[in-house]
Amino acid sequence: MQTLERWIAAMSMPHALGDVFKSVADCAIEISVALRMAALSGDSGVAGNVNVQGEAQKRLDVVSNEIFLRRGAASSVLAAMVSEELDDVVLVADAPVDARYALVFDPLDGSSNLDVNGAVGSIFSVLDVGKSRSVVAADVLQSGNRQVAAGYMLYGPATVMVLTTGKSVAVFGLDEAEAEFVVVDGNVRIPPETSEFAINASRREQWYAPTRRYIDDCLAGKNGPLGKSYNMRWCAAMVADLHRILCRGGIFLYPEDEGTRAKGGRLRLLYEANPMSMIVEAAGGASSTGAQRILDVVPDHLHQRIGVIMGSREEVERAVSYYASS
The missing domain is CATH 3.40.190.80 (D-Maltodextrin-Binding Protein; domain 2)
Structure with missing residues (x-):
């Protein structure tokens, strides 16, 4: 089966964007493990903090946010990150001079479902802010049609990742034995009608x-x-x-x-x-x-x-x- 890395190569996307996808995939694997461990230990409750949205944070909200920030900073391709859980833009220290992407993310969507072992996920967007230093909120306030890429991860019976650069949508499944994502559907289409x-x-x-x-x-x-x-x-x-x-x-x-x-x-x-x-x-x-x-x-x-x-x-x-x- 085609791995994420081979899919990235086949898509002929910019090297830096491929590295963003790899970094996000690593986040997904780590968060997936954290969710399973928390389910075993019963450690999925409230962290005792309130985020910028005025919502009570779950411990795993905080953990997932920290995973995104740590791995994003280590990717060497991001200039800044913006999280639903934080007030303002987070600048990446010592970002390379050619770094021009900002990663915008909801680290753990649907965390209220954790109490009942329900499905949760992560959502992210990649923006081109055109610079590696001094990124401010105004640089990130772009309409959605300017997004470079977007995706989400679903942590359910299987861990699934969905990616797009705007032309097509690919669905990946996590091979836990190999700790890597493989393509499940390289061009998924939503039926035009529904009931x-x-x-x-x-x-x-x-x-x-x-x-x-x-x-x-x-x-x-x-x-x-x-x-x-x-x-x-x-x-x-x-x-x-x-x-x-x-x-x-x-x-x-x-x-x-x-x-x-x-x-x-x-x-x-x-x-x-x-x-x-x-x-x-x-x-x-x-x-x-x-x-x-x-x-x-x-x-x-x-x-x-x-x-x-x-x-x-x-x-x-x-x-x-x-x-x-x-």
Whole structure:
């Protein structure tokens, strides 16, 4: 089977970008081991800290963040890193003069699932900041369509890594015996149609009218206006929900609602929405806030939040039409 290293060589990508992918893969292997060890020891609880998002950190949030920072600094190709768990840009000390990439990441997505041995993941984005020194927030505040690459890791029954440079999407599985990733699908495509949706239904009372109308029509089944029956899925981890959609189609919704209006939405633009949108679009899907393409949004601060609708192209277009007519 084709290893990650051979895939990188076959893709003829810049050497430095290949090294970023290798570094992220090493993070995934180390985090995967940390998760399994924590499950055995029962050490997956709250760390006692609150991150910049105002959320209680799990011990493994902290551990995963430290793994990304340590391995990213050792990669010798990064100028800076930006984590969902930290306030500001982290500069890489003694970065080579030709280093020009920033790694933006959510080290452990869905960590609330740790208590029940549920699926969790990591999400990352690679940005070209054009310099190796004095990188500031303004250098990182780029629209998603300027991303160089993006990916995520899913830590489930198997550890899976998904990578894109914008042209195609490759899925890798971790061969634990060899401690290396191998290609499972070199060009995964999201089916354009679907009869499956993922949404946090507990927020129904806070949804805007277009969201409520769309979900009601989905639930109306074959006799409803959409003319087919839908299944609902919700994993409480964006990585897990989007990986299912990548594999078999579907639509994921976490739109802005009355409860998140003041913040602009629930999910983070730089760490979650942008990298996932790049992956989804490269696999033939679509992503939107309900009002515009997510990848066209220009961020105004590092921890900006946004509404998210993404997945199978035709279903996303259908859902967005409810907002357009509102």
